[in-house]
Amino acid sequence: SQTIHQWPATLVQPVGSPLSLECTVEGTSNPNLYWYRQAAGRGLQLLFYSVGIGQISSEVPQNLSASRPQDRQFILSSKKLLLSDSGFYLCAWKPGREDTEAFFGQGTRLTVV
Amino acid sequence: AQSVAQPEDQVNVAEGNPLTVKCTYSVSGNPYLFWYVQYPNRGLQFLLKYITGDNLVKGSYGFEAEFNKSQTSFHLKKPSALVSDSALYFCAVRDAMTTDSWGKFQFGAGTQVVVTP
Structure with a gap:
């Protein structure tokens, strides 16, 4: 069966520090991968999505970047965090070309202080 | 363009x-529709989906939803609510006419469900 791992679960970082959040999927190949941010416990904002290694699409211009160095690995990064980067970050995946739902990781609570 | 509206911030029952x-929802072509539930500080859990076929779909934990094309709606229902159903619920849509494989999901703003004993 497929599983998604996202870590760390919580993170407190000072303003101006770098960020690296990692997400990996097991039990599938060539998945679509997604990074969402959820602010104030409500709506989901799609940040990045990827259909293959090295193929990243950005939905919202911002202080963040994403990379997909391996087929089932998706990394969210920042060189210098801002206070406004605080939020709940969710990684998700979907079988590449199948008309199915997306499956979510457990999320990372990022607090920038 | 695709969009989803959840008109209620909170539902009390x-x-x-x-x-x-x-x-x-609003999509250019045919919709793929989904419902998810989120408990505090957790990821989203899939409840049910409409892709094609019967308009009434049944999902996890006794939930069901009815696809109504004329009203462009996909309301989530449960005949008898439990206190444990208290959570944040998200509706999502994907446009079946999208020819690429991106599979972008558009989520609603979420509805907080509060079930009182």
């Missing part, structure tokens, strides 16, 4: 009463 969470 007494335990044992029917629960309805509303969702309307």
Whole structure:
């Protein structure tokens, strides 16, 4: 069966520090991968999505970047965090070309202080 | 362009009463529709989906939803709510006419469900 791992679960970082959040999927190949941010416990904002290694699409211009160095690995990064980067970050995946739902990781609570 | 509206920020219901969470959508082509539930500080859990076929779909934990094409709605329902159903519920849509494989999901703003004993 497929599983998604996202870590760390919580993170407190000072303003101006770098960020690296990692997400990996097991039990599938060539998945679509997604990074969402959820602010104030409500709506989901799609940040990045990827259909293959090295193929990243950005939905919202911002202080963040994403990379997909391996087929089932998706990394969210920042060189210098801002206070406004605080939020709940969710990684998700979907079988590449199948008309199915997306499956979510457990999320990372990022607090920038 | 695709969009989803969840008109209620919060729904309050007494335990044992029917629960309805509303969702309307807009897509260029045919919709793929989904419902998810989120508990505090957790990821989203999939409840049910409409891809094609019967308009009434049944999902996890006794939830069901009815696809209504004329009203562009996909309301989530449960005949008898439990206190444990208290959570944040998200409706999502994907446009079946999208020819690429991106599979972008558009989520609604979420509806907080509060079930009181």
